[in-house]
Amino acid sequence: MSSLRRAAAYRPTRPETAVFVSGVASMGLEILAGRLIAPQFGSSIYTWGTIIGVFLAALSYGYWRGGKAAAERASLGRLSRLFTLTAAYVVVLVVAGDLLLRSTTAFPLPSRMASLPAVAVLFGPPTYLLGYVSPYAAQLSEKRETGAASGHVYAVGTIGSIVGAFATTYFLIPSLDTDLIALVFGLLSVATAVALAYPVRIRGEAGKALLVGLLLVAAPVAGTAGITVEGRVVYETETAYQELQVVDAGDERTLYLDGQRHSAMDLSDPDRHVFTYTRYFHLPFLYTDDIDRVLFVGGGGFTGPKRFLDEYPNVTVDVVEIDPEVVRVAREYFRVPDSPRLNVHVGDGRQFLRDTDRTYDLIVLDAYRQDKVPFQLTTRQFMELTRERLDSDGILFANVIAAPSGPASDFYRAQYRTVRTVYPQVYTYPTVGGAFVQNIELVATANDERVPLETLRERNAAGAANIDLSAELDSHTAEAPPTDDVPVLRDDRAPVDSLLDPLVGQRYVVQRTNATNTTNTTTATATA
Structure with missing residues (x-):
């Protein structure tokens, strides 16, 4: 005492x-x-x-x-x-x-x-x-x-x-x-x-x-409050995970996470895909006509989930987003609807898949950024988990940011090789072309039989995806990338940071649609 x-x-x-x-x-x-x-x-x-x-x-x-x-x-x-x-x-x-x-x-x-x-x-x-x-x-x-x-x-x-x-x-x-x-x-x-x-x-x-x-x-x-070079700051905060800004420039509202564009919405036409790569999210509907339940890993501005709710009345969408403030901001500033077909879960994507007993027809990985990729969502063990949570004819869609070839392609090629160890068929869609750093979409199917490109074009012409994906199909890469010099990513060895290192200083090219749904290109410099 x-x-x-x-x-x-x-x-x-x-x-x-x-x-x-x-x-x-x-x-x-x-x-x-x-x-x-x-x-x-x-x-x-x-x-x-x-x-x-x-x-x-x-x-x-x-x-x-x-x-x-x-x-x-x-x-x-x-x-x-x-x-x-x-x-x-x-x-x-x-x-x-x-x-x-x-x-x-x-x-x-x-x-x-x-x-x-x-x-x-x-x-x-x-x-x-x-x-x-x-x-x-x-x-x-x-x-x-x-x-x-x-x-x-x-x-x-x-x-x-x-x-x-x-x-x-x-x-x-x-x-x-x-x-x-x-x-x-x-x-x-x-x-x-x-x-x-x-x-x-x-x-x-x-x-x-x-x-x-x-x-x-x-x-x-002492500073200039509320103004950035990108536009007018509508809202900003520090979340537990990142710096978050909502910025308006003209009729476009953009979500910035740690200073990088993540999602955008046209205030005058909220249904328009501002970034062209988000149109590729609809490609899985050409590979199968049995998509009723979809999981998005990564929410952001909820561009993909919102469009799925609009375009496919029979589809229920689950979204798992690790940052609760991103979810709140998406609801308040990006017009995410209250819908019985939309279920939002706050948490880690891998933990959610491990804990859930639900299976899905489509899993969309949209949690990667050009400089920060959660390694636990890239490994073979995680890909095996996604396949366990897919139906027998289910599809995995991964939005990867890298170059299709050259030194800045290391992460894309390693991710392709890793997915290929779990899924029998993997299809590649660079969204811009050339050797620029860009969004590269991977479509992985659990079916052993490969779907010919001509079959995809026929299904597109028949309206299977509810939007015309002719231009997106044109970007399909028939040949698999070389992968002998990149590792299979594993839980005990996933050198994601070193694989992303060659992206630093490279131009990150993003195609955008305008009000007439034609595209133009903007660039940013990839960070470390």
């Missing part, structure tokens, strides 16, 4: 408070870095490896420099100044972070290291400053032995890092956008600086900290 009373009565010293806050701030900024960097460079393993490496390097350099200076310079006033300078740099991140981020994309680095300058410029300086805190605090510690002081400081700092990791992950990111999260850490640094400078003799440091606090409060309104 006496130990419990002592613990309850314990009050941390100011150096201990400084170390704890530095741990919270450094780990929180590290997680925040992933959200800020992902829209420009993606969130691959290389991006996260770079973030972790830069933070460790900056902290180590701060520890080393702080350790050399601690014996002569450590004081509460200098500790206070470190937090004031950290908060001041957060002001720079809030006001000019996007400009700094875009300015670092021109460095001629290998694609795997493309995010290194951005992480170093945006997060290196504040992390370096926070690295000074631990050796200064150890020097100011009330514990006399060096080992006891160092161990105590590192324990307190680690506890702070744990708090920062969990608080940022489970509370701040789901609740606030990135600027406001940065503001939280900036104000936390200001409050710590003021607390450390509270004695009258260092009142000047407290005044500087309060001035930076005022700049922090003003920083979020």
Whole structure:
């Protein structure tokens, strides 16, 4: 009981408070870095490896420099100044972070290291400053032995890092956008600086900290709110999984996830396919006349599910989407109807297929992005699971983003090879042509017999898909891609990030329809 009373009565010293806050701030900024960097460079393993490496390097350099200076310079006033300078740099991140981020994309680095300058410029300086805190605090510690002081400081700092990791992950990111999260850490640094400078003799440091606090409060309104180069931002938020924006440009409304176009809707003609590749979702209706139950893995703006509900009155559509905010936004901004034939499930697509006892006539995989592909949805074990959940004549449709040939085709060819180990017939439909990075549609059937292209044309002419897919059938590739140099993706080895790496810097070509249902082409640069 006496130990419990002592613990309850314990009050941390100011150096201990400084170390704890530095741990919270450094780990929180590290997680925040992933959200800020992902829209420009993606969130691959290389991006996260770079973030972790830069933070460790900056902290180590701060520890080393702080350790050399601690014996002569450590004081509460200098500790206070470190937090004031950290908060001041957060002001720079809030006001000019996007400009700094875009300015670092021109460095001629290998694609795997493309995010290194951005992480170093945006997060290196504040992390370096926070690295000074631990050796200064150890020097100011009330514990006399060096080992006891160092161990105590590192324990307190680690506890702070744990708090920062969990608080940022489970509370701040789901609740606030990135600027406001940065503001939280900036104000936390200001409050710590003021607390450390509270004695009258260092009142000047407290005044500087309060001035930076005022700049922090003003920083979020310094930018141009609600406007992007793509159009007018109707809604934006940070979800637990990604940055989400709904942007209007003229009559088109586009859903951006981590800065990349994911779905679009014509506000004046909601039934129009804005992106041409979504028309290919109807191809399975030419391969079989027995499609009554469909599962979409990945929701986005629900373009495919909405059109299936409109075009096929006898079809029931299930959608599994991992991000609940995407589902809510789709309902509010993309006119997803309340229909007894539409069942929306929030969760992981693979887990849903593993848990459900329902079988489907068609499974559509639409959860891949040009820079971020959930590896667990690409492996042979997952493909075997999809086949178990399909009827005997069921079809798997996969929307893959890659090039049909050349170095940027590695992921497509590996995915083709993996699907081919489970499904006897796989058909390929590049949506643009040429060797550009584009949407490549894979149609995999459980039937051993191959359906001739001429038969597909006859069924199309007879209206089997309810829309004319003549142009889409013209893109059919008769020959299978070479796959000897790419792996079969497995749960224990799915090097998706390295397979996607050649896409970096390549033009991602997307065909769009216009109001007259003819097509035009737009491009974007694939990210890491």
